[in-house]
Amino acid sequence: MDQSDLKAAPAWQLSERAIKLTSSAIREILKVTERPEVISFAGGLPAPASFPAEEMRAAADRILRDNPTGALQYSATEGYLPLREWVAERYSVGGAKIRASQVLITTGSQQALDLLGKVLVSPGSPVLVETPTYLGALQSFSLYEPNYVQMPTDDLGLVPEGLTPELTAGARLLYAIPNFQNPTGRRLPLERRQALARFAQSAPFPVVEDDPYGALDYAGQPLPTLLSMAPEHIVHLGSFSKVLAPGLRVGYIIAPEDLHFKLVQAKQATDLHTPSFTQRIVHEVVKDGFLDTHIPKVRALYRDQCAAMLDALARNMPEGVSWNRPEGGMFVWVTLPEGIDTMKLLEQAVAQNVAFVPGAPFFASEPQHNKLRLSFVTVSPAKIEEGVATLAKLIRARI
Amino acid sequence: MDQSDLKAAPAWQLSERAIKLTSSAIREILKVTERPEVISFAGGLPAPASFPAEEMRAAADRILRDNPTGALQYSATEGYLPLREWVAERYSVGGAKIRASQVLITTGSQQALDLLGKVLVSPGSPVLVETPTYLGALQSFSLYEPNYVQMPTDDLGLVPEGLTPELTAGARLLYAIPNFQNPTGRRLPLERRQALARFAQSAPFPVVEDDPYGALDYAGQPLPTLLSMAPEHIVHLGSFSKVLAPGLRVGYIIAPEDLHFKLVQAKQATDLHTPSFTQRIVHEVVKDGFLDTHIPKVRALYRDQCAAMLDALARNMPEGVSWNRPEGGMFVWVTLPEGIDTMKLLEQAVAQNVAFVPGAPFFASEPQHNKLRLSFVTVSPAKIEEGVATLAKLIRARI
Known part of the structure; x- marks a missing residue:
């Protein structure tokens, strides 16, 4: 950039709140996960199969x-x-x-x-x-x-x-x-x-x-x-x-x-x-009561997806990794052995076409670095198995 | 309200900015103008006739x-x-x-x-x-x-x-x-x-x-x-x-x-x-270029509406009232003789089923009280004439 460009693009003064603004880690990750070859457990996106498009x-x-x-x-x-x-x-x-x-x-x-x-x-x-x-x-x-x-x-x-x-x-x-x-x-x-x-x-x-x-x-x-x-x-x-x-x-x-x-x-x-x-x-x-018949279908879909994720975790994860068993919703929270930084794990995972969200950005302060969030609703059971197996391998190599 | 009600409805502390928030005068006026008998020059609403609903x-x-x-x-x-x-x-x-x-x-x-x-x-x-x-x-x-x-x-x-x-x-x-x-x-x-x-x-x-x-x-x-x-x-x-x-x-x-x-x-x-x-x-x-044919229709509609408003103003308003001749858009700005407060005029006008927006709220400071805004795009020419005649009569009584 030469002098005239600098002059052409003035640095306007921003509000204090804007200066503190940073883009979310999720957002940056989502950019990577737009590649079709990535198995993404990162998104908080609901399953499109559940959208009542015809209605x-x-x-x-x-x-x-x-x-x-x-x-x-x-x-x-x-x-x-x-x-x-x-x-x-x-x-x-x-x-x-x-x-x-x-x-x-x-x-x-x-x-x-x-x-x-x-x-x-x-x-x-x-x-x-x-x-x-x-x-x-x-x-x-x-x-x-x-x-x-x-x-x-x-x-x-x-x-x-x-x-x-x-x-x-x-x-x-x-x-x-x-x-x-x-x-x-x-x-x-x-x-x-x-x-x-x-x-x-x-x-x-x-x-x-x-x-x-x-x-x-x-x-x-x-x-x-x-x-x-x-x-x-x-x-x-x-x-x-x-x-x-x-x-x-x-x-x-x-x-x-x-x-x-x-x-x-x-x-x-x-x-x-x-x-x-x-x-x-x-x-x-x-x-006219559409949700009374629609929500049970979404529940059943998400329950099956969650079961696939829990099965894959049980089959693949090494000793020392733990997770909860959700009774609903879209997310599993995984705890790795102390000392494994999930932000660094993410870099390796993305290189192998698997994505998740590291836990640290969800803490207002004192972030815990050995946590991660897995979303399971938009990934097929076969891809869940494949993605979790990849993650497990990476984690095993770090224990 | 008795003691138990007061207890049931706590006064939560608001942010400084929220305490300063006040509802717009336009908003309060719009509530009145929802009555079908009101001739409203108050809204900034575009003419529904211009909405391309079928497209x-x-x-x-x-x-x-x-x-x-x-x-x-x-x-x-x-x-x-x-x-x-x-x-x-x-x-x-x-x-x-x-x-x-x-x-x-x-x-x-x-x-x-x-x-x-x-x-x-x-x-x-x-x-x-x-x-x-x-x-x-x-x-x-x-x-x-x-x-x-x-x-x-x-x-x-x-x-x-x-x-x-x-x-x-x-x-x-x-x-x-x-x-x-x-x-x-x-x-x-x-x-x-x-x-x-x-x-x-x-x-x-x-x-x-x-x-x-x-x-x-x-x-x-x-x-x-x-x-x-x-x-x-x-x-x-x-x-x-x-x-x-x-x-x-x-x-x-x-x-x-x-x-x-x-x-x-x-x-x-x-x-x-x-x-x-x-x-x-x-x-x-x-x-595919829809606006190239659509915008000229909206322009023609608004031009005719504006002409009806300017004609009605010229026919009805007494000496000492002035206004501009817009070359586009939705609004005419009217100046009354000094000393006529358009906020008070509005109260009288609404009682006679005519509405407009007083000029004062549009000033960040030092409001001018003898101005008003007329919107003409949603009112039929006959109703424009009727509404302006009512306003003119009220203004005449105050000069």
């Missing part, structure tokens, strides 16, 4: 025939009212009564995280997160420059007794994924849910329950949500990405009206509203 | 039949590559060569504003805006707590000679709408564009050219964009909202690669990507 096509056609203006014009920031009502009714189970006035439709669940950061987090605010937690949530909240506080966890997930006054002092929110957590695949047991709901009832900040995977429990026996236990004290995030299709980018936040109102104001400034058309497609597909 | 229906059908996975799966944060390439080619006119690597697809143009705020603005950063300017931009940037600096304008728009070193010191961005500005309807003359482009070439911050209305010049004789004059120094925002349909929420940012890369990182944390499906619909509709 979507029929829905899109009906909507643009019957009410094109509704689908193509600007619409309310809160979202499409019939969809908000559908969400409210679906969550009004047990003793909980959820109102449509609590529901804000978001451009995917990721936007819900951005809006919560906007509305709750000031620079330096303590934000309580699981150890480890969803990398995308860390990226999203980080734009608002929080001070992350890691909460104690064990093999069952978050340990509610660890939420001491010292640890939680001044927090602006607590972020948890009780169902089939990303990255660990863990499901929080009922007693811990009850304890966390009790904690939420007296906490001076919201407990955020992020639940993209809740419908994907293999046995079809969901545990109650935190929302159902303490409806006025929980902010619940849901999504159609894992039960319908992520490419539509339709999710939602259920929050008490006070916070809901602020989230709506923030969303108005952020993207005015989620596309009218995609919201209507989702509503048109789900309104 | 969209055919496009949606083809996409979900031929490549449902592409439309329904997660996709790249940067956007759908063929659409990015289409945008780059469309802007590569005259001497300018725009690269697809400069184009980021956004969830409407509003998201472009949010991303620019995220990446460029720190609390207290000076941000240069027109006097008045687009209210939605003020709302969007405000979340990042800038210090607004109003630039001098006259009846032709922004006055480039007013951009003195004193005024622009330390600015993080300059925000301008050269074509048929919201709210004034003004188009910046060629010589001022040239002066502004020269300014951009030596400024240590980006000049942001927001251009949602550029295609809507009634005579079909667009003036060159700032982007075409200084392609490496301008950040250009575009949108399909006004030329196709806003409900799809598809816009774009064209920026030098350095800034583009930061904007992509910010967008990843904000909503991962704009819906794959709506991006593909837009591309499918525009790729």
